[in-house]
Amino acid sequence: MATRYTGLCIGVTGLNANDNPGPGIAVIRALKAGLGDDIRIVGFAYESLEPGIYMQGLVDKTYQLPYPTAGTGALLERLTYINNQEKLTAIIPNFDAELHNFIIIAPSLLKIGIRTFLPSLAQLQVRDKANLFEFGNKNGLPVPPHYKLFSAADLPHVTEELGFPLVIKGKFYDAYIAVNMDSALKAFKQLEAAWGYPVIAQKYIKGTEINVAALGSGNGSNLSIVPMRKLYITEKGKAWAGVTIEDNALVELADQFAKATQWRGAYELEIIRDAEDQLFIIEINPRFPAWIYLAAAAGQNQPAALIKMSMGENVTPFNSYETGKLFIRHSWDQVVDIAEFQKMSAFGEL
Amino acid sequence: MEKLPYERPYIKRLTPGAMNKFGSHSGAQPFKHIDGVQVTNLIAAYGSPLFVLSETQIRRNYRSAYRAFSTRYPKVQFAWSYKTNYLNAVCQIFHSEGSWAEVVSGFEYRKALGNGVAGNKIIFNGPSKSKEDLMLAIENDSLIHIDHLEELNLLITLSENLTDKPRVAIRVNMDTGIFPAWDRFGFNYENGEAWNALTKVVASGKLRLTGLHCHIGTYIQSTSAFGIAATKLADLALRCKTVLDQTIEYLDLGGGFPSMNTLKGAYLPGTDTLPSIDDFAEEICNKLINSDFAPNELPLLILESGRALIDDAGYLLGTVLANKRLADGKRATVVDFGVNILFTSFWYDHQISPAQDFSPHTENMAIYGPLCMNIDVIRENINLPLLNPGDHLVVHKVGAYNMTQWMQFITFRPAVVLIDERQNIHLIKAAETLDYIEENENVPGHLKAK
Amino acid sequence: MKIKKNIATSENGFVFNPATGDSFSGNAMASVILLAMKNGVNTAEIKADILKKYDVSVAQLDRDWEDWIIQLKEANLLELELNHGN
Numbered sequence: 001m002a003t004r005y006t007g008l009c010i011g012v013t014g015l016n017a018n019d020n021p022g023p024g025i026a027v028i029r030a031l032k033a034g035l036g037d038d039i040r041i042v043g044f045a046y047e048s049l050e051p052g053i054y055m056q057g058l059v060d061k062t063y064q065l066p067y068p069t070a071g072t073g074a075l076l077e078r079l080t081y082i083n084n085q086e087k088l089t090a091i092i093p094n095f096d097a098e099l100h101n102f103i104i105i106a107p108s109l110l111k112i113g114i115r116t117f118l119p120s121l122a123q124l125q126v127r128d129k130a131n132l133f134e135f136g137n138k139n140g141l142p143v144p145p146h147y148k149l150f151s152a153a154d155l156p157h158v159t160e161e162l163g164f165p166l167v168i169k170g171k172f173y174d175a176y177i178a179v180n181m182d183s184a185l186k187a188f189k190q191l192e193a194a195w196g197y198p199v200i201a202q203k204y205i206k207g208t209e210i211n212v213a214a215l216g217s218g219n220g221s222n223l224s225i226v227p228m229r230k231l232y233i234t235e236k237g238k239a240w241a242g243v244t245i246e247d248n249a250l251v252e253l254a255d256q257f258a259k260a261t262q263w264r265g266a267y268e269l270e271i272i273r274d275a276e277d278q279l280f281i282i283e284i285n286p287r288f289p290a291w292i293y294l295a296a297a298a299g300q301n302q303p304a305a306l307i308k309m310s311m312g313e314n315v316t317p318f319n320s321y322e323t324g325k326l327f328i329r330h331s332w333d334q335v336v337d338i339a340e341f342q343k344m345s346a347f348g349e350l
Numbered sequence: 351m352e353k354l355p356y357e358r359p360y361i362k363r364l365t366p367g368a369m370n371k372f373g374s375h376s377g378a379q380p381f382k383h384i385d386g387v388q389v390t391n392l393i394a395a396y397g398s399p400l401f402v403l404s405e406t407q408i409r410r411n412y413r414s415a416y417r418a419f420s421t422r423y424p425k426v427q428f429a430w431s432y433k434t435n436y437l438n439a440v441c442q443i444f445h446s447e448g449s450w451a452e453v454v455s456g457f458e459y460r461k462a463l464g465n466g467v468a469g470n471k472i473i474f475n476g477p478s479k480s481k482e483d484l485m486l487a488i489e490n491d492s493l494i495h496i497d498h499l500e501e502l503n504l505l506i507t508l509s510e511n512l513t514d515k516p517r518v519a520i521r522v523n524m525d526t527g528i529f530p531a532w533d534r535f536g537f538n539y540e541n542g543e544a545w546n547a548l549t550k551v552v553a554s555g556k557l558r559l560t561g562l563h564c565h566i567g568t569y570i571q572s573t574s575a576f577g578i579a580a581t582k583l584a585d586l587a588l589r590c591k592t593v594l595d596q597t598i599e600y601l602d603l604g605g606g607f608p609s610m611n612t613l614k615g616a617y618l619p620g621t622d623t624l625p626s627i628d629d630f631a632e633e634i635c636n637k638l639i640n641s642d643f644a645p646n647e648l649p650l651l652i653l654e655s656g657r658a659l660i661d662d663a664g665y666l667l668g669t670v671l672a673n674k675r676l677a678d679g680k681r682a683t684v685v686d687f688g689v690n691i692l693f694t695s696f697w698y699d700h701q702i703s704p705a706q707d708f709s710p711h712t713e714n715m716a717i718y719g720p721l722c723m724n725i726d727v728i729r730e731n732i733n734l735p736l737l738n739p740g741d742h743l744v745v746h747k748v749g750a751y752n753m754t755q756w757m758q759f760i761t762f763r764p765a766v767v768l769i770d771e772r773q774n775i776h777l778i779k780a781a782e783t784l785d786y787i788e789e790n791e792n793v794p795g796h797l798k799a800k
Numbered sequence: 801m802k803i804k805k806n807i808a809t810s811e812n813g814f815v816f817n818p819a820t821g822d823s824f825s826g827n828a829m830a831s832v833i834l835l836a837m838k839n840g841v842n843t844a845e846i847k848a849d850i851l852k853k854y855d856v857s858v859a860q861l862d863r864d865w866e867d868w869i870i871q872l873k874e875a876n877l878l879e880l881e882l883n884h885g886n
């Protein structure tokens with residue numbers, strides 16, 4: 001049965017459904033659930049082994065994109081080429097590292113008919129790891145104290161202030177929990193070499209890990225907020241199982257964040273609830289989380305709502321979801337012929 | 351029978367790798383012309399390697415920077431930072447556009463005089479000015495920017511019996527929220543040193559306090575740092591007026607705007623992440639206009655921009671010497687230009703383009719210079735098409751600092767040509783010769799070749 | 801110089817080594833040479849054929865051939881030869 005969404009063509013990145021999964025596959029499932037199975041999904045991949053490339057039921061066609069390091073010129077050129085084949089309706093980028101470029105080219109994409117629903121560069125900046133503490137303080141959001149480290153000589157003073165254990169984070173990725181000076185120094189050296197300055201030292205907060213997936217309207221409110229408590233955490237700190245929960249304090253945090261930033265688009269708050277029931281925001285991701293299909297299954301289909309927003313529809317904010325919905329991630333061995341891998345690798349299309 | 355075009359046989363392992371910060375895009379396009387002049391012709395006429403400067407681009411850069419500030423602020427003056435590129439032809443382009451000279455040594459000072467710059471349009475910066483340098487600057491009514499107390503004391507002594515007071519400013523360093531803070535030059539704002547120095551200048555009665563100077567660093571990536579600098583200098587100037595009854599005529603915010611090169615280890619290219627000169631101008635001018643100066647008493651705003659005005663007007667042309675496979679199977683290409691003439695390859699991942707058509711296959715490679723030194727690395731990782739010995743390469747955005755910091759090491763320094771606005775080519779510095787390099791040498795008689 | 805017998809090449813320039821599981825993609829020249837090698841044409845003949853059809857000097861081809869052999873070794877595509885020679 002055809003709907004108004006039939007034939008929409010939506011580009012999605014983050015097809016790396018591996019042990020540190022990108023959100024792409026979950027986003028696609030939610031889109032199909034929300035907009036109908038008869039939409040066309042175009043996958044965008046950076047690597048030839050991203051599992052989503054080979055999931056024929058979910059991804060109709062995949063194109064390789066240039067790495068973010070290639071810059072906006074190369075990205076726009078590639079997307080223009082792809083658009084000439086596909087006539088894309090909208091794109092949902094799902095990697096932190098690619099957002100900067102997508103935000104810059106969003107107006108050019110719109111000119112060729114491709115919609116996005118993204119935060120501004122300034123919004124992206126304020127929640128950046130390096131700025132989070134100042135941002136939280138300024139807006140009354142609870143953020144654990146942190147320091148920016150520019151040299152190993154900063155460590156003694158900082159560790160005295162924050163105590164052990166403490167979290168040492170790279171400018172872009174990676175985090176280590178340091179239990180003593182030696183491990184702090186080692187982490188600093190590794191992160192400094194990998195990602196440059198600043199390296200960030202954050203106070204370690206012990207407690208329950210909770211994530212909140214939300215969709216900001218762009219004018220200070222949220223269209224959807226779904227909190228999830230992590231039940232099982234992998235060695236990489238990723239949720240392998242989690243359950244939707246209800247807690248007004250969490251919803252209020254998200255509302256406060258949306259108000260402070262006027263956030264437009266998807267985001268995720270990573271929160272820790274300590275023994276005294278206090279909440280701390282330890283990180284804010286500027287995109288959907290990999291568990292976003294749970295939000296859709298619990299009644300708030302954020303990816304579908306985002307597409308509707310990007311198309312200028314009036315979307316009424318969700319006001320309820322089911323608590324006690326559980327997700328359990330599992331792995332699945334996809335089997336394909338080596339020729340498919342070769343084609344993807346060499347031609348950048350499959 | 352017409353022969354088919356040949357390409358080196360090449361296979362590439364199809365490896366699935368994790369997304370990492372060293373992107374593997376090719377991005378390379380053949381770059382055959384500079385301002386309409388063919389790269390191969392330039393090399394044929396002037397040799398390889400060869401630096402090429404575009405007069406058109408220099409003037410374009412200057413004009414758009416001047417426009418960015420002058421449309422936002424009533425009184426603006428640029429001073430060409432000599433150390434960035436002091437080839438006389440380059441300096442003259444800037445002077446012809448209206449730039450004063452900013453110099454940091456007696457050598458540069460005399461160069462500016464030689465270029466016909468009026469003494470009162472030379473800004474004399476730097477921690478090392480000799481007594482003779484200072485006397486010359488005083489005689490010429492230049493703007494002397496004091497770096498330390500020793501210099502201040504010397505100036506007071508030198509001015510003892512003068513009728514016209516020398517015009518001076520002090521250089522101020524400060525916390526602008528960036529790392530590292532260049533706190534080794536001038537007097538510190540936060541700890542009150544700057545204020546003490548100002549008081550001392552005024553109390554001496556021998557010097558005319560005319561301006562305030564800062565240069566907060568180079569390749570600054572945030573506009574807010576300049577906003578803070580402008581605010582702090584404005585604050586000092588207003589205090590000079592109210593407390594010391596001294597009108598500060600100009601605020602010199604130094605240089606430091608980035609060129610669009612990409613820093614080593616940066617994740618995204620500079621062209622996508624760096625603020626434009628307009629963004630910097632917006633921040634600086636806003637802060638000054640919204641400070642407590644009366645609108646008709648706004649001081650002159652001086653800028654000493656260097657790299658932002660010339661980096662992208664400079665190219666280095668070179669030639670492939672050899673190809674190698676390293677022990678780990680990775681390809682390396684040896685070229686005829688090294689870090690001795692491309693100093694900035696220590697900081698930047700310079701964009702490099704082949705100067706001729708190529709096939710679509712690319713390979714990840716290291717690019718090494720011709721020196722017998724392990725540090726002679728132009729790019730550790732770059733994806734380029736298959737290159738053959740004799741192929742030409744163009745390195746982009748090399749106009750700043752390379753033609754002043756280059757080293758004469760192992761071989762000669764190359765020629766520099768300028769392409770003018772009518773596409774005429776001018777040799778503005780000839781390549782070095784053995785005679786030139788040995789000119790000042792002296793071999794004692796007993797060591798002379800028999 | 802012999803290429804391993806079970807190497808699978810496709811006209812797209814793909815190479816698959818079923819013994820190791822490695823995949824490669826080659827340029828047009830690589831495909832031409834691989835095909836000839838698989839068909840047992842010897843080095844001298846392959847080179848002569850290239851010189852006849854393609855715009856390349858003997859010196860350049862010799863130089864590139866050395867690099868080609870290094871690439872094949874690196875890629876584990878060569879038959880180990882006990883008696884040295886062609």
Ligand SMILES: Cc1ncc(COP(=O)(O)O)c(C=O)c1O
Pocket residue numbers: 431434452475476565567568569604605606607654655656657658750
């Ligand atoms: C005092 C002074 N002014 C101006 C400059 C030019 O700086 P930039 O090339 O970063 O604009 C420098 C360079 O170090 C400097 O020391």
